[in-house]
């Protein structure tokens with residue numbers, strides 16, 4: 692069985708729920724969280740402090756972003772505005788004792804460099820993917836398209852996490868047509884805090900169980 696180096700959390704879109712799912716997974720698997728590319732700092736504190744709070748992480752379970760950019764844009768566009776060129780050498784997996792939960796920015800086809808998309812970074816990191824998707828109407832298409840892009844590059848997929856109101860039909864069709872497992876679902880939450888994250892993380896199967904299910 693592969694040693695559990697971690698997962699890359701991506702999504703079918705930005706604002707889809709990757710940060711919340713990353714907090715849940717980091718808590719569930721006693722992992723270390725890393726958001727290598729953070730944009731939008733002009734408007735927000737960023738995902739790292741959010742995950743640190745929600746997953747109740749000590750400082751040793753957090754790796755600071757390799758790039759913290761101001762504009763709420765794709766990393767390439769935000770970097771260009773600051774006269775910064777993103778160096779892939781700063782995006783290599785750090786050597787840490789615990790598994791890593793790495794969160795992307797936006798979805799798979801987000802530009803990082805003129806010669807690099809988010810999906811290329813995922814391939815370079817060689818981590819299995821957790822794909823976060825909406826639960827509602829429109830998600831089947833977006834999710835199957837993302838799965839197809841990952842498979843074309845031979846990127847392993849641990850599974851899908853659905854975020855939003857329960858929709859058993861979409862869950863069934865994504866599993867069936869996507870040949871993928873829904874690892875767990877996150878309902879629409881009126882309040883997001885450490886307690887909720889802890890409760891949901893208790894329902895997350897151990898990584899090896901997810902890995903076994905994904906290979907069935």
Ligand SMILES: Nc1ncnc2c1ncn2[C@@H]1O[C@H](COP(=O)(O)OP(=O)(O)OP(=O)(O)O)[C@@H](O)[C@H]1O
Pocket residue numbers: 702704705706707708709710711712738795796797798854855877878879880881883
């Ligand atoms: N299940 C949910 N119920 C209610 N609100 C949610 C849920 N999941 C996420 N949100 C909220 O939706 C907003 C976007 O979620 P989040 O920050 O997790 O998106 P993201 O996919 O990480 O975006 P980015 O691409 O910027 O990293 C946040 O305000 C978050 O609190």
Ligand SMILES: C[C@H](N)[C@H](N)CCCCCC(=O)O
Pocket residue numbers: 705706729730731762763764765766796797798800801
């Ligand atoms: C700023 C935002 N919250 C994300 N971190 C960046 C999302 C980039 C999306 C690019 C795109 O797909 O149009």
Ligand SMILES: [Mg+2]
Pocket residue numbers: 709710711738794
């Ligand atoms: Mg996020």
